Amino acid sequence: xxxxxxxxxxQGGWRVGFAVVLFCLLGTSSxxxxxxxxxxALTDLPARLADxxxxxxxxxxxxxxxxxxxxYKAGLDARSLSSVHSVxxxxxxxxxxxxLDKGYLRLDERLSELLPETLDPTxxxxxxxxxxxxxxxxxxxxxxxxxxxxxxxxxxxxxxxxTLARPIQHKPGSQFDYDDDSVNLLSVALARAIRQDSRxxxxxxxxxxxxxxxxxxxxxSRGHLxxxxxxSLSARDMTKLGLLYLRRGRWGHExxxxxxxxADSISKHNDGGAPVKTAYGYLWWVTHTGxxxxxxxxxxxxxxxxxxxxxxxxxxxxxxxxxxxxxxxRFVNDVLLPAASDASTPPxxxxxxxxxxxxx
Numbered sequence: 377x378x379x380x381x382x383x384x385x386x387q388g389g390w391r392v393g394f395a396v397v398l399f400c401l402l403g404t405s406s407x408x409x410x411x412x413x414x415x416x417a418l419t420d421l422p423a424r425l426a427d428x429x430x431x432x433x434x435x436x437x438x439x440x441x442x443x444x445x446x447x448y449k450a451g452l453d454a455r456s457l458s459s460v461h462s463v464x465x466x467x468x469x470x471x472x473x474x475x476l477d478k479g480y481l482r483l484d485e486r487l488s489e490l491l492p493e494t495l496d497p498t499x500x501x502x503x504x505x506x507x508x509x510x511x512x513x514x515x516x517x518x519x520x521x522x523x524x525x526x527x528x529x530x531x532x533x534x535x536x537x538x539t540l541a542r543p544i545q546h547k548p549g550s551q552f553d554y555d556d557d558s559v560n561l562l563s564v565a566l567a568r569a570i571r572q573d574s575r576x577x578x579x580x581x582x583x584x585x586x587x588x589x590x591x592x593x594x595x596x597s598r599g600h601l602x603x604x605x606x607x608s609l610s611a612r613d614m615t616k617l618g619l620l621y622l623r624r625g626r627w628g629h630e631x632x633x634x635x636x637x638x639a640d641s642i643s644k645h646n647d648g649g650a651p652v653k654t655a656y657g658y659l660w661w662v663t664h665t666g667x668x669x670x671x672x673x674x675x676x677x678x679x680x681x682x683x684x685x686x687x688x689x690x691x692x693x694x695x696x697x698x699x700x701x702x703x704x705x706r707f708v709n710d711v712l713l714p715a716a717s718d719a720s721t722p723p724x725x726x727x728x729x730x731x732x733x734x735x736x
Contacts, residue, residue: 417714418721422447424711431697432679433458434611437716438691441619442725443612445716454727455590457608458695461676464593464607465559467582467617469512469659471574472566473625473637474581480569483509490565491540499540506548511562512658513552513645519545520555536564536596552646552656556604559659563603574601585632586620587731588613605676611693616729618682618691621660621672628730642672652705666709679704690716 425432425447433452437445446454475481487494488504495504502517510516522542539557546553567574575595583591591613594606609617620627621642624635641658648656652675655662662672665685673683679696681704692712694700700707 416720417718418445421715429700433695433697435712436611436615436693438615438619438729439689441728441730443727443729444724446726454612455610457590457592457610458680459608460614460680461605461678463674463676463680463682464605465603465659466674467607468559468563468603469641470582470633471578472512473633473641475566475570476637477634481508487565490568493537494540500544502544502548503540508565510548511558514554514656515549515552515646516555516558517544517546517548518555518558519543520553536560536600552649554650559604560602564600567600573599582632585627585630586616588616611695614682615691615693618684618693619729622684622686622691665713675704679707681708683708
């Protein structure tokens with residue numbers, strides 16, 4: 377058994393034309409030399425995934441708000457949750473954008489305005505000047521390699537506070553440094569700003585409107601969501617988040633997060649660096665496909681990824697048990713985008729992800 381795979385019913389001849397355009401843009405043959413007569417890159421993909429990439433848990437390809445292809449490892453289905461690891465950061469970014477839209481936060485707001493703990497005389501005064509934007513762009517200036525508790529002893533219920541006492545290595549806003557603890561600090565700042573339970577805020581303002589009901593997100597003992605990781609989602613719901621950003625924050629009739637914030641999120645704010653080594657926005661990575669098309673993505677340890685190509689109206693989602701050879705970005709570009717370009721596979725719509733909700 378190679379797992380579960382779904383193809384929907386034809387939605388009309390326009391898809392074939394679109395696939396041809398995609399084929400041209402990718403510069404990749406839609407019929408690999410190894411393909412057998414009567415086969416296609418997309419219909420052959422499930423067997424290829426099972427054979428060559430046995431750790432892949434799920435793959436979803438979506439266009440025009442529809443799931444057009446999905447694959448699940450044996451024993452999994454569309455409701456199966458996967459730990460998305462650092463994709464969590466990009467979801468936190470969306471929540472920060474919603475809070476900004478609602479007036480709870482400002483991008484230039486300093487930590488000293490949100491966290492009075494920064495005024496402690498034992499903490500480097502430069503910490504006070506770190507802004508929400510600095511935390512979103514991974515340019516807080518903290519030494520991310522500082523060992524836990526190296527500069528602070530804090531009560532167990534306030535463990536996040538040790539991050540404030542870390543050494544400042546660079547001027548805030550000046551240099552990218554991939555730092556999980558700064559993202560967790562951003563989550564605390566968000567909770568202080570909205571003055572409500574962060575999980576409820578996420579359910580009411582993001583997950584609810586997108587009909588994401590099946591998820592898990594860990595919080596600390598004070599109810600602050602762990603912003604850097606710990607979120608678990610299904611592959612379809614991950615795809616919804618990609619579609620939300622593809623649609624510039626709009627979901628059906630509703631503007632979930634402003635188009636201005638989305639555009640800013642997926643714009644290059646710095647050159648980025650390890651572990652992905654591409655440009656960085658607001659907790660989203662910014663890149664180009666192998667064919668030079670603009671793209672952006674959320675990525676997590678072990679090859680979890682939401683990869684969006686606006687020019688192709690395409691969202692690609694992958695979850696995996698461990699890292700695929702070459703990494704998730706290469707896997708998307710070398711394996712999944714060429715398969716998506718296959719004009720010989722009938723157009724499909726397995727599931728429509730965006731359902732219009734009544735206007736109130």
